[in-house]
Each structure stands twice: as structure tokens, then as C-alpha cells.
Amino acid sequence: MLKPYIYKIAVRYFFSKDKKTIVNRINGFAFFMIVSAACVLLLVLSGFAGLKNFGLTYTSSFDPELKIVQKTGSYFVISQDKLDMIKGIEGVLDASPVIEEKVALSNELNSGAVILKGVYDDYYMGKMLDSLSLIGAFSPSKPDAIYLGADLASSLEVVMSDDFSLLATAAKKNSRSLFSFSPFNTRTLDIEGVYQISSDIENKFAFTSLKTLSSLMGVGENSYTSIEVVSDGSVNKSDLEKEVNALFASNFSVLDKQDLNPALYKMLNTENIAVYLIFSLVALISMFNLVGSITIMMVEKRKDLRVLEILGGQKKDFNNIFFSLGVFTTVFGTGLGLGVAWLLITIQNFYSFVYVPGTSIPYPVSLTAFNVIIVFTTIVFMGIVTSAWSSSSNAKA
Secondary structure, eight states: OOOHHHHHHHHHHHHSOOSSHHHHHHHHHHHHHHHHHHHHHHHHHHHHHHHHHHHHHHHTTTSOSEEEEESSSSOEEOOHHHHHHHHTSTTEEEEEEEEEEEEEEEOSSOEEEEEEEEEOTTOTTHHHHHHTEEEEOOOTTSTTEEEEEHHHHHHTTOOOSTTOEEEEEEEOSSOOOTTOSOSEEEEEEEEEEEEOSOHHHHHHEEEEEHHHHHHHHTOOTTEESEEEEEEOSOOOHHHHHHHHHHHOSSOEEEEEHHHHSHHHHHHHHHHHHHHHHHHHHHHHHHTHHHHHHHHHHHHHTHHHHHHHHHTTOOHHHHHHHHHHHHHHHHHHHHHHHHHHHHHHHHHHHHHOOOBOTTSSOBOOOOOOHHHHHHHHHHHHHHHHHHHHHHHHHHHHO
16 A cells, blocks of 8 residues: 555646756656547547448438347247337337348349338338438338439430330249249339439338338238337337247247448457557557656656655555656546546537548547546556556656
């Protein structure tokens, strides 16, 4: 346990200025480097978090918050009464049954593949999809109509005309005959509208009425591939899975956005760890300035320590003084660095002085409590280890 006078002397050394200018400069530079390391590390992590959230709003904007699927088999049958029971689960705001299948679209000149989603008129994303309309409108009540992305429409050379249509081709789901003339079903779809959001999504998803896609796939009424759930945020996937399996005899799984895009989230998490490790290494290098500061202070304060030794101080107490000095420098420097980073992030969010290169979009930053704790813990831990090593090694010398 450290003695009270050790703290008092360490605090005095931290706040007081030495008569020699070179000592002040070394101590000040060490403090500045710790402030800079904490500030930069938090800025980088916040910038990456903001960029991650910004990217996910596009790449996963069409993915449901929670998705109920059957563990075995692609289709399941569920009545309206049972669907209402799911909607009645506490925390569930809406539940939309859908059919989702890979379908080939073609015309006389071009062809392409897309994930076609069959939905009801009250589909929870209906208003958002309609707001994205570039041409036409989203209206799943129309039979034999398709609502597709702008990039896919461009590659298929789609024309908004009564004379233009697309041929949808999909594998039959309930065809059991080995002597069937064709294992595929086809259906002619009129262009209902074109939406625009991002090229990845525009090439991936298209929408039609659930009745149209049911007929194309050859499945019966009330047959679905999944149920997309909207919650108030109080429902997690494990709780919902227990609730759903308690209501029905079939075994269902509940997937969240991360389950639907495992490769994307794994890549983002790996990049986040890589960024953290790289800038933590930069922070570690900055700690060498703290080593120099403590070393100079130990040399300059030898006369003071002799006085303390005469008064009964022990050698290990002298080591603890400079260890405490290093910890104070690290904690105060880290706190100031976090404060500067918070100020810059706040200014960026409100006044946007940094923009995404080549665009007029403000660079997204997201300050989270987790990142603040990570940065504070990392820098302070490095400072404690550096201070302990520096004070003990110099004492031996």
C-alpha cells in the first residue's frame, strides 16, 4: 500500500514546473503525446464506427430486424390466426410473411437473376420502398407486376411501357413427377416501378405480390419462406425463438441482421480489430516519451530524495513516487485526450467540417461508451506498465 506522502509528492511534481527548461519541455511533450494518442485512437474508432453504421444502412437496409425461418425445409404453412399470435407477442410491432426466391428475369435481349420477394399489401417496408421510387410506385396489390432496382433495370434495358414486360423463370417447388415436361415455371410480369438506393441492393432485390410469386413457385396458399418481424427493440432473437416455438409444433429459428450477413459483419469486425491494434501500437510508441520523462525526473530529483531518505523514507517509496507520477500523467493525459476527441466529434456531427472524399456527404462519426472505455483502458494500462517498468529499472541503475 502506498503511503500518503508519496501521492502528495507525485502530484506536486506533476503540477509544478522545474526551473530547468529542458525538463519542462520533456515532461510537457510526454503529456502532449499521451493526450494525442488518446484523442487519435478515439477519433479513429469513432470514425470507423460511424462509417460502419453508414455502410450498413445501405447494405442491410432491406434486411429485416428479425427473421423467422423453419429449421428444416424452405417452406412452411401458417394460418392467419397463428400469424396474429406472433404479432401478439410482447415487444413485436409487426410480422410480415413473405416468399423469397431466386428468380431469373429475361426479355428478348437481356437476362439476369434476382431475389424476388412476394409480399402482402400491408408489408411493413411498403412506405419506405415507395419513397425510393425513381419511376412508378410500389403497389404489391397489382397482380403479375414487378418492382425492381434501377441498376438491374438498366442492365435489362427496361422500358416503362405497356408493351414491355419481363419473363420470370423459377424452379417448381412441388413438382414430384420425373416425367414433367419442364422443371420450371414461367410468368410474364409487367413493370410496376423502379426504385433507387444503391447498386448492390438494386441488383439483389425485386418485389411482387405474394399471390403472384406463390403461383410462379407452385406452392399453396398460406405457404411462406419466412416471417419478417419488427420489434420495439425490447425483443432479442433468443427470446423470440422461445416464444415462437412455444406457440407452434414446428421448430423455427430466429435470425438477426448479423445472421443474415455473416461474412459482412465478420469482415467489419476484423477490420475494426485491425484498426484498433494498429493505432494501439502507435499509442505504445508514444509511451517512450513517458519513459524519458520519468528518467529525467528521477535524475533531477535525486537531491530531494536524499532529504526524504534522511527523514526515514525507504528506497521503494522513491520508486513509488515516480510510478505514481507516471500514472497521474497518463490518467490526466488520457482524460484530456478523450475530452478533445469528444469536442471534435460533436463539432463534426453538428457542423460537418470533414466530408467523404469526392462527395458532399459529411464523414460519419459515432461516439460510443464502449469505444471510450476501450481507449481509456488501453492508454491507462500502457501508462501503468510503462511507469512501473521505467521507475523500477531506473532505480536499479
